[in-house]
Amino acid sequence: DQQVKQNSPSLSVQEGRISILNCDYTNSMFDYFLWYKKYPAEGPTFLISISSIKDKNEDGRFTVFLNKSAKHLSLHIVPSQPGDSAVYFCAASAQDNDMRFGAGTRLTVKP
Amino acid sequence: GAGVSQSPSNKVTEKGKDVELRCDPISGHTALYWYRQRLGQGLEFLIYFQGNSAPDKSGLPSDRFSAERTGESVSTLTIQRTQQEDSAVYLCASRSPGGYTEAFFGQGTRLTVV
Numbered sequence: 001d002q003q004v005k006q007n008s009p010s011l012s013v014q015e016g017r018i019s020i021l022n023c024d025y026t027n028s029m030f031d032y033f034l035w036y037k038k039y040p041a042e043g044p045t046f047l048i049s050i051s052s053i054k055d056k057n058e059d060g061r062f063t064v065f066l067n068k069s070a071k072h073l074s075l076h077i078v079p080s081q082p083g084d085s086a087v088y089f090c091a092a093s094a095q096d097n098d099m100r101f102g103a104g105t106r107l108t109v110k111p
Numbered sequence: 112g113a114g115v116s117q118s119p120s121n122k123v124t125e126k127g128k129d130v131e132l133r134c135d136p137i138s139g140h141t142a143l144y145w146y147r148q149r150l151g152q153g154l155e156f157l158i159y160f161q162g163n164s165a166p167d168k169s170g171l172p173s174d175r176f177s178a179e180r181t182g183e184s185v186s187t188l189t190i191q192r193t194q195q196e197d198s199a200v201y202l203c204a205s206r207s208p209g210g211y212t213e214a215f216f217g218q219g220t221r222l223t224v225v
Contacts (some may be wrong), residue, residue: 032210042218043218044117045215045216046213046215051211091214096161099142099144101156102153102154104153
């Protein structure tokens with residue numbers, strides 16, 4: 001039962017360009033959404049979040065967009081840097097604190 | 112420590128043996144999650160504890176898997192009669208009450224069943 005889906009297993013972009021990572025969810029009870037970044041041999045680390053009352057949240061080079069009607073969110077990284085190369089996980093949470101993750105997208109930023 | 116702590120960091124076990132993985136959450140975090148990541152795959156939900164409520168065990172792949180949590184402290188994930196497909200990194204995360212907060216992950220336990 002995949003409640004959170006990341007349909008692109010990998011993405012490759014050139015340094016300085018924009019990276020766009022996508023995520024879809026099915027459960028309409030989700031009202032808080034998070035992006036995590038994971039390097040090899042480390043646990044995921046929190047990157048940015050958005051609540052369902054907003055449609056955009058920006059933090060430096062990272063912006064998350066939420067389209068509730070489409071049950072879709074995206075993470076934009078601009079400009080992309082080689083150090084951004086990692087696996088990015090989308091997560092969704094409901095009021096009861098249940099939290100589910102997508103399968104992840106491996107981002108490679110080429111110098 | 113201030114973060115989520117998992118032990119052991121690595122575990123190699125023989126097929127058929129039982130293993131126990133431990134997670135020490137951040138103090139005060141009422142929510143605790145277990146996930147696993149098999150090689151080349153995404154994060155797979157296993158179980159979720161929220162305070163004193165009954166845990167959500169819907170992600171446990173078989174009855175060989177079980178988990179316990181004492182109050183709002185340590186959790187243990189037990190895998191009985193391990194099989195090679197259980198090889199994965201097992202990740203624990205904890206989260207403070209309130210809902211609109213991030214979860215913090217431990218470094219994970221890499222389990223290898225030989």
